[in-house]
Amino acid sequence: xxxxxxxxxxxxxxxxxxxxxxxxxHMGHRAMYWYKQKAKKPPELMFVYSYEKLSINExxxxxxxxxxxxxxxxxxxxxxxxxxxxxxxxxxxxxxRDSYGYTFGSGTRLTVV
Amino acid sequence: xAKTTQPPSMDCAEGRAANLxxxxxxxxxxxxVYWYRQIHSQGPQYIIHGLKNNETNEMAxxxxxxxxxxxxxILPHATLRDxxxxxxxAYSRQLTFGSGTQLTVLP
Numbered sequence: 001x002x003x004x005x006x007x008x009x010x011x012x013x014x015x016x017x018x019x020x021x022x023x024x025x026h027m028g029h030r031a032m033y034w035y036k037q038k039a040k041k042p043p044e045l046m047f048v049y050s051y052e053k054l055s056i057n058e059x060x061x062x063x064x065x066x067x068x069x070x071x072x073x074x075x076x077x078x079x080x081x082x083x084x085x086x087x088x089x090x091x092x093x094x095x096x097r098d099s100y101g102y103t104f105g106s107g108t109r110l111t112v113v
Numbered sequence: 114x115a116k117t118t119q120p121p122s123m124d125c126a127e128g129r130a131a132n133l134x135x136x137x138x139x140x141x142x143x144x145x146v147y148w149y150r151q152i153h154s155q156g157p158q159y160i161i162h163g164l165k166n167n168e169t170n171e172m173a174x175x176x177x178x179x180x181x182x183x184x185x186x187i188l189p190h191a192t193l194r195d196x197x198x199x200x201x202x203a204y205s206r207q208l209t210f211g212s213g214t215q216l217t218v219l220p
Contacts, residue, residue, distance in 0.1 A: 033208075048207065092156070102157075
């Protein structure tokens with residue numbers, strides 16, 4: 001298995017909702033990443049997990065809460081989002097923090113209404 | 114991570130070589146040059162990387178100048194499916210994307 005799988009592919013949520021994005025890989029990678037991409041902009045790094053521990057939080061608002069329950073799974077919990085949080089959320093993984101060749105998922109297209 | 118500069122857009126005729134330039138004049142000695150591409154609405158895809166030497170794989174070639182201040186990604190025979198945003202990244206410990214180049218392959 002050489003893929004990063006993200007679910008759901010599309011999500012529409014209200015500003016008072018709580019939802020979660022899921023990312024899964026079975027390549028034995030020990031580093032996992034969340035990126036946010038607004039339309040016509042490059043991906044921006046949000047969080048880095050290394051060996052299931054949060055190692056980088058790029059000053060992301062607390063309404064985004066990451067979780068890494070095991071080495072194969074990465075979640076992003078969403079609560080009280082704003083319409084400007086609408087974006088493509090990308091998950092990626094790599095063998096470890098010092099390895100090249102990130103593998104990206106296809107992303108979750110999030111719309112906040 | 115060093116900043117990279119790429120032209121915002123380029124066109125290329127189908128079947129011809131696409132040469133995508135990248136400037137990284139502040140790159141440090143331990144930073145690799147990475148290239149990714151992103152086809153519309155998909156996740157970025159790794160293409161190639163290098164440190165000092167030129168590199169080639171089944172997708173592309175990477176030419177790095179001797180002073181390492183710039184590089185060129187070469188797609189030898191561009192197809193319509195190569196239309197994408199191409200990102201050049203000076204990588205040390207994390208992947209930070211710049212603005213990239215929108216490559217459009219024309220029939």
